[in-house]
Amino acid sequence: xxxxxxxxxxxxxxxxxxxxxxxxxxxxxxxxxxxPGTELRVVRRVPVGNVLEVELRFSRMTxxxxxxxxxxxxxxxxxxxxxAARSAGAGSPSAEPDA
Amino acid sequence: MTRPVLAIAGNPNCGKTTLFNAxxxxxxxxxxxxxxxxxxxxxxxxxxxxxxxxxxxxxIPGTYSLSARTAEEQVAITAIAxxxxxxxxxxxxxxxxxxxxxxxxxxxxxxxxLRLKVVVALNMSDVLTKHGxxxxxxxxxxxxxxxxxxxxxxxxxxxxxxxxxxxxxxxAPDDQVSSAVAPLPNGEVAAAIERVAPEVPSxxxxxxxxxxxxxxxxxxxxxxxxxxxWHVPEALRAAVxxxxxxxxxxxxxxxxxxxxxxxxxxxxxxxxxxPGVLRRSTDAVDKLLIHPVAGFTLFVLVMAFVFQAxxxxxxxxxxxxxxFFDALGAATADVLPPGLxxxxxxDGVIAGVGAVLVFLPQILLLFLFIxxxxxxxxxxxxxxxxxxxxxxIGLTGRAxxxxxxxxxxxxxxxxxxxxxxxxxxxxxxxxxxPIMTCSARLPVYTLIIAALYPGPDEPGGSFxxxxxxQAAIMVGMYLFSTVLALAAAAVLGxxxxxxxxxxxxxxLPPYRMPMPRSVGRMVWxxxxxxxxxxxxxxxxxxxVLWALLTFPQDAELSRDFDAxxxxxxxxxxxxxxxxxxxxxxxxxxxxxxxxxxxxxxxWGGQLGQAIEPVIAPLGxxxxxxxxxxxxxxxxEVFVSTMGVVYGxxxxxxxxxxxxxxxxxxxxxxxxxxxxxPLVGLSLMVFFALAAQCMSTLAVVKxxxxxxxxxxxxxxxxxxxxxxxxxxxxxxxxxLGLG
Numbered sequence: 001x002x003x004x005x006x007x008x009x010x011x012x013x014x015x016x017x018x019x020x021x022x023x024x025x026x027x028x029x030x031x032x033x034x035x036p037g038t039e040l041r042v043v044r045r046v047p048v049g050n051v052l053e054v055e056l057r058f059s060r061m062t063x064x065x066x067x068x069x070x071x072x073x074x075x076x077x078x079x080x081x082x083x084a085a086r087s088a089g090a091g092s093p094s095a096e097p098d099a
Numbered sequence: 100m101t102r103p104v105l106a107i108a109g110n111p112n113c114g115k116t117t118l119f120n121a122x123x124x125x126x127x128x129x130x131x132x133x134x135x136x137x138x139x140x141x142x143x144x145x146x147x148x149x150x151x152x153x154x155x156x157x158x159i160p161g162t163y164s165l166s167a168r169t170a171e172e173q174v175a176i177t178a179i180a181x182x183x184x185x186x187x188x189x190x191x192x193x194x195x196x197x198x199x200x201x202x203x204x205x206x207x208x209x210x211x212x213l214r215l216k217v218v219v220a221l222n223m224s225d226v227l228t229k230h231g232x233x234x235x236x237x238x239x240x241x242x243x244x245x246x247x248x249x250x251x252x253x254x255x256x257x258x259x260x261x262x263x264x265x266x267x268x269x270x271a272p273d274d275q276v277s278s279a280v281a282p283l284p285n286g287e288v289a290a291a292i293e294r295v296a297p298e299v300p301s302x303x304x305x306x307x308x309x310x311x312x313x314x315x316x317x318x319x320x321x322x323x324x325x326x327x328x329w330h331v332p333e334a335l336r337a338a339v340x341x342x343x344x345x346x347x348x349x350x351x352x353x354x355x356x357x358x359x360x361x362x363x364x365x366x367x368x369x370x371x372x373x374p375g376v377l378r379r380s381t382d383a384v385d386k387l388l389i390h391p392v393a394g395f396t397l398f399v400l401v402m403a404f405v406f407q408a409x410x411x412x413x414x415x416x417x418x419x420x421x422x423f424f425d426a427l428g429a430a431t432a433d434v435l436p437p438g439l440x441x442x443x444x445x446d447g448v449i450a451g452v453g454a455v456l457v458f459l460p461q462i463l464l465l466f467l468f469i470x471x472x473x474x475x476x477x478x479x480x481x482x483x484x485x486x487x488x489x490x491x492i493g494l495t496g497r498a499x500x501x502x503x504x505x506x507x508x509x510x511x512x513x514x515x516x517x518x519x520x521x522x523x524x525x526x527x528x529x530x531x532x533p534i535m536t537c538s539a540r541l542p543v544y545t546l547i548i549a550a551l552y553p554g555p556d557e558p559g560g561s562f563x564x565x566x567x568x569q570a571a572i573m574v575g576m577y578l579f580s581t582v583l584a585l586a587a588a589a590v591l592g593x594x595x596x597x598x599x600x601x602x603x604x605x606x607l608p609p610y611r612m613p614m615p616r617s618v619g620r621m622v623w624x625x626x627x628x629x630x631x632x633x634x635x636x637x638x639x640x641x642x643v644l645w646a647l648l649t650f651p652q653d654a655e656l657s658r659d660f661d662a663x664x665x666x667x668x669x670x671x672x673x674x675x676x677x678x679x680x681x682x683x684x685x686x687x688x689x690x691x692x693x694x695x696x697x698x699x700x701x702w703g704g705q706l707g708q709a710i711e712p713v714i715a716p717l718g719x720x721x722x723x724x725x726x727x728x729x730x731x732x733x734x735e736v737f738v739s740t741m742g743v744v745y746g747x748x749x750x751x752x753x754x755x756x757x758x759x760x761x762x763x764x765x766x767x768x769x770x771x772x773x774x775x776p777l778v779g780l781s782l783m784v785f786f787a788l789a790a791q792c793m794s795t796l797a798v799v800k801x802x803x804x805x806x807x808x809x810x811x812x813x814x815x816x817x818x819x820x821x822x823x824x825x826x827x828x829x830x831x832x833x834l835g836l837g
Contacts, residue, residue, distance in 0.1 A: 019352070021602065022602065023168075023323060023325075023351070024168040025602040025604065026351065027166060027320065027351045027355070028163070028164070028604055029604065030351060030352055030355040030356070031163055031164040031166065031205060031355055032163055032202060032604070033201060033202050033205070033359060035352065035355055035356045035359050036352070036356070037356075038359075043382075044385075044389075046389050046391070046483060046484070047391055048391045048394075048395055048484060048487065049389075049483045049484050049485065049486045049487050049496065050486060050487040050490075051483055051486055051487075051603065051605075053607060057199075057201040057202055058198070058199060058200070058201065059199040059201075059202050059606070060606065060607050061604060061605065061606055061607075062483060062603065062604070062605040062606070062607055063602075063603060063604060063605075064486065064490075064602065064603045067602045067603065
């Protein structure tokens with residue numbers, strides 16, 4: 001089941017399915033490691049600033065909650081959840097490298 | 100042998116600036132990249148094995164990636180790859196934050212794709228070690244095909260090894276570059292790159308086919324209908340747009356994903372255990388600092404502290420600078436014979452240098468706070484906390500500190516807009532900060548309020564129980580300026596400076612102890628830039644204003660002051676009951692009356708009379724007009740200029756009773772009082788909004804690298820001031836308040 005990043009509760013882990021939004025911003029998101037397949041975790045949201053902090057690939061980025069709606073995520077299955085808990089947000093992208 | 104040119108690149112917050120400082124020592128040359136407001140720092144450094152070889156090191160602005168949409172972002176690719184108009188560096192140092200390895204490697208891969216000589220400086224690997232983690236630098240070096248040197252920029256460790264590695268890389272044959280680039284996906288991407296690559300100019304590719312393809316890939320990811328990039332050949336742009344239009348394939352995602360696939364595949368071999376725990380101490384601090392209640396309270400306290408420091412604690416230093424230049428002027432006047440040259444030196448040059456240096460205490464203080472907040476990581480949290488509020492008026496959270504600083508002085512506040520990434524946000528903030536009630540407006544408000552409105556003990560002097568009318572007016576002026584600045588931001592942000600709503604993407608860096616050396620360096624560089632660049636403009640303006648208010652010297656005066664001086668002298672000698680004090684007082688009075696007449700006859704005085712028709716609808720006479728012209732030097736100069744206009748001397752200040760009384764007694768030729776409470780309000784509104792501060796305009800010119808923005812700022816604020824004062828005065832007259 002997919003849902004938007006904005007709807008994830010604090011502390012939840014999920015796998016990134018797709019990234020939307022305006023091109024330059026989307027490209028920057030991708031380049032910061034938000035590529036589909038990456039596992040991420042919502043660290044916290046700060047209502048006073050309307051922002052959301054996300055952890056992925058051992059680093060943290062902050063997005064506005066309404067803009068995080070452009071990111072679709074999927075709850076990881078049981079196996080993935082265990083491995084994600086161990087590796088704290090390490091990513092495994094979906095795109096296949098050219099052999 | 101010519102000195103090699105090195106470039107140093109890295110992600111924001113990776114320690115690049117610290118390493119730059121460690122490599123170069125003091126004395127970086129700070130300027131701008133041509134045509135844009137991206138700071139360019141350059142310095143010479145030694146490399147090799149202590150054998151004194153020198154290189155020129157260029158600091159590339161911190162960036163996560165080389166792809167670009169704006170001219171500002173484009174600086175990274177053009178300076179690293181040496182595209183027009185930049186020289187190609189002989190080697191690139193890429194600084195990598197070992198604690199954020201995956202994300203930092205993305206930039207390394209992009210630089211390697213350009214077929215440059217590269218040394219990776221692996222910063223903060225000591226932090227990993229401290230947490231019991233080991234990063235295999237040798238393995239990273241093997242995979243990247245370039246030297247990887249573990250360093251600690253903040254402790255100065257590994258610098259010697261880095262310098263040796265640089266010598267090795269520079270001494271290697273020119274074609275010895277790494278080919279360990281991330282494999283780009285086949286199919287659509289490869290086909291598009293082949294279509295675009297022939298249009299990459301040979302000046303860019305330098306005969307290297309792989310580099311040509313890399314730059315084609317860069318173009319494919321960076322160019323589109325809405326980009327703001329410079330010096331991109333039309334054929335290249337056309338080829339990219341055509342390729343993008345021909346297919347709805349997601350090039351951006353495919354290329355970025357391929358690079359991350361390479362990184363993710365390498366990571367397990369580089370780090371046995373991922374560093375998920377490194378944030379624990381930062382998390383604990385953040386729990387407090389961005390807590391909705393505790394964090395916000397603390398934030399308000401920090402901002403109150405900064406504001407108080409700028410507003411009050413800088414006072415003694417400002418007074419000391421002012422006092423020093425007053426004393427220097429007085430001493431010069433004592434030593435030199437009275438005359439035009441002495442006047443030029445004291446009132447033009449010395450006063451002008453004083454007018455520049457008087458801003459230094461606040462600039463030093465504000466940048467001390469800003470660099471501590473930046474270096475410690477707190478500034479990112481400020482942006483975070485203020486984002487919702489600032490977004491409502493079309494700005495980002497980072498605009499908050501400059502806006503707040505504007506209450507103390509617009510000069511340091513405008514310089515502080517540099518902490519914002521986007522040009523549009525910087526411009527917008529610069530255009531509204533000068534509306535905030537700066538401390539230079541206070542002497543003017545104080546004089547007018549004290550002279551024209553009843554004090555707390557007088558009838559009508561109470562606004563509300565416990566709040567005097569005078570205090571209420573002062574508070575009202577602050578509210579007025581704040582509301583107008585926010586409204587101006589909202590309007591300009593939707594019209595002239597309309598930008599796409601910038602989505603927020605912010606890194607919260609871990610907290611670090613700010614290093615005195617880097618804080619000191621930033622403060623010093625800011626102060627030096629202000630004095631050398633804005634300072635010269637301010638000095639010239641002061642001298643021009645002095646000339647306006649001094650010439651012509653041979654104006655026809657209504658009285659023969661020389662004869663009167665002689666007469667007073669003769670009278671004192673003839674009448675023994677008149678002592679030296681009497682004589683001195685008489686001569687002083689004659690001197691003041693003469694200065695006052697000369698000022699009225701000066702070019703500035705004539706200008707004041709010429710603009711009377713323009714300012715009369717606001718309730719101002721030509722004498723106030725002279726004051727407004729004088730206030731262009733700095734708003735508080737209005738008070739001393741009015742002192743001279745009214746023949747009280749330029750020692751008059753806002754507290755002086757004679758000046759207040761004179762203001763109350765001033766009448767129009769038809770006998771009406773010039774200064775009614777309504778005129779006072781109109782005058783304060785004018786001062787609140789008019790861009791009467793040449794130093795502000797000089798700093799905006801320096802920060803925007805053009806005269807267009809300061810001219811726009813001056814025009815729109817002055818127009819706004821006129822309209823608002825007109826509305827206040829004419830509205831008041833219509834209501835019978837005149």
